[in-house]
Amino acid sequence: MQLTKTCLSLGLAMSISQFAFADWVDDAATKFEQHTIQLRHHIHANPELGNMEFKTSELVQKELRSYGIEVKKGFAKTGVIGVLKGTKPGPIMALRADMDALPMEEKAQVPFASKAKGIYQGAETPVAHACGHDTHTAMLLGAAKALAENKDKIAGTVVFIFQPAEEGGADIDNFLNGDQVGARKMIADGALNNPKPEVIFGMHVMAGMPSGNIFYKDGAALNSADGIRVTLTGQQVHGSMPWKGRDSIVAAADIIQNLQTMVSRRADLSKGMGVVSIGQIQGGTSGNILPEQVSMIGTIRSNHEDIRQSIFKNLPTMIDHTAQANDVKAKVEISPYAPVTTNDKTLTELMAPSLIQAAGEGKAHVLEHNQSASEDFSYYGQLMPSLFVFLGATPADQDMSKAAPNHNPYFIVDDKTLKTGVESHMRFILDYPKVASQVQSAWKAKK
Structure with missing residues (x-):
């Protein structure tokens, strides 16, 4: 500091x-x-x-x-x-x-x-x-x-x-x-x-x-702080034949990568900063089974209200479209905590x-x-x-x-x-x- x-x-x-x-x-x-x-x-x-x-x-x-x-x-x-x-x-x-x-x-x-x-x-x-x-x-x-x-x-x-x-x-x-x-x-x-x-x-x-x-x-x-929770639903299948199911794990990985573009490509950084971080991922019971469902919980931070609102607006669409590209369903929840x-x-x-x-x-x-x-x-x-x-x-x-x-x-x-x-x-x-x-x-x- x-x-x-x-x-x-x-x-x-x-x-x-x-x-x-x-x-x-x-x-x-x-x-x-x-x-x-x-x-x-x-x-x-x-x-x-x-x-x-x-x-x-x-x-x-x-x-x-x-x-x-x-x-x-x-x-x-x-x-x-x-x-x-x-x-x-x-x-x-x-x-x-x-x-x-x-x-x-x-x-x-x-x-x-x-x-x-x-x-x-x-x-x-x-x-x-x-x-x-x-x-x-x-x-x-x-x-x-x-x-x-x-x-x-x-x-x-x-x-x-x-x-x-x-x-x-x-x-x-x-x-x-x-x-x-x-x-x-x-x-x-x-x-x-x-x-x-x-x-x-x-x-x-x-x-x-x-x-x-x-x-x-x-x-x-101080920064704003808001919670994000994403639930992905695919189709469970044996890990040896992923083409017969729909992989919610891979979809989660794509979403986590794409989340970073909410700041690097969509936020006006001349106004301030923003962070989108996933801190918890849960999914699966065995290494050779692709799970039906994966859940992720994270946090959104910014020091400018315009950037905060931009993330609120764009994030659900990006997650939904990334999920569609992987042929899985996404439920996105945002929980405002503090401006x-x-x-x-x-x-x-x-x-x-x-x-x-x-x-x-x-x-x-x-x-x-x-x-x-x-x-x-x-x-x-x-x-x-x-x-x-x-x-x-x-x-x-x-x-x-x-x-x-x-x-x-x-x-x-x-x-x-x-x-x-x-x-x-x-x-x-x-x-x-x-x-x-x-x-x-x-x-x-x-x-």
Whole structure:
């Protein structure tokens, strides 16, 4: 990953001094640092899968109430909304964290490592916070506690969004029912209706980026992600006489090769990039029998909506025609998961000084390229101006290139980075009211 210049080199019209606050912001983040770390360790040691975050949800509700924050529940099964009204008039602003863990075993040597197990798609599995959602939940709780104690300094209302199942639900078929979990379900259940925010902020810890550093860019920040499932039906026959049957295996091979042309020959790559990958193939019971049926499951990724839609449009036709050429039948299913996570340009530029304030001089960096992963935070960004930033997770004295990546069993997050995350949340809320009119005017003009 290439990183370039700090945001100071953007030549922003607004100086950092316009956003300077008294030391109380840093002091508040420091005051609650140990509380935030303790929460993180507890959540990490007690991970829960998507749609199963019952104890995590209860913990979040208990903490928010203890801070004097109004709690709302009944969203997306385990989702929680906290509402904090500042003493000064101002906009309604949202901060979002995800709560779910992954169905995998943790191998990181930390004293609070997970030993938990859960049920994923009907089978028992180890469970671990190998993506960092434990830190997201803890940092948002830490910010909520600090902001609640200083609500006299808040101009407007804060909506704290604690979202389940960003990684999908453990108890449903995510391919068929992806709209029933995560951000889409939170929105459908009215989590953002009362009060209705006009802007939203989020962050994600990232391995391979130094602890306490913030990374961001305007425009595409994360790729889109969508699922594809193809079922091919031929005619079973003995492997010694393929002419008497219809070979679904060969058809699958042709389709996998042709899938690559969806990007290399059909997508307008002047706009961005795209990837179509098949990660799972199932078919056959014996080496000397050509099976009747072969199924393939894969993923579609892009950093531009036009390319994403182009793949959606052209891919089924290509698969169907390739199947016909092999005299087999094809069933093509596409399961949308998340659009491109896109940071609003005006919001990003105007909030850049806040990132410098939170991270410190020389620790807020502009990314040259978007990250390749995906996030259902993108659905919030379709409704309002949004800013999603990345927070370094790897201890600054380590080799970044050797850090175990997110979703790896050895993935770790340096506790020292949590304070920067808490302070970032706080500064989002304290600084946004000063630029709200500019952001909203630009958003309305764009729409």
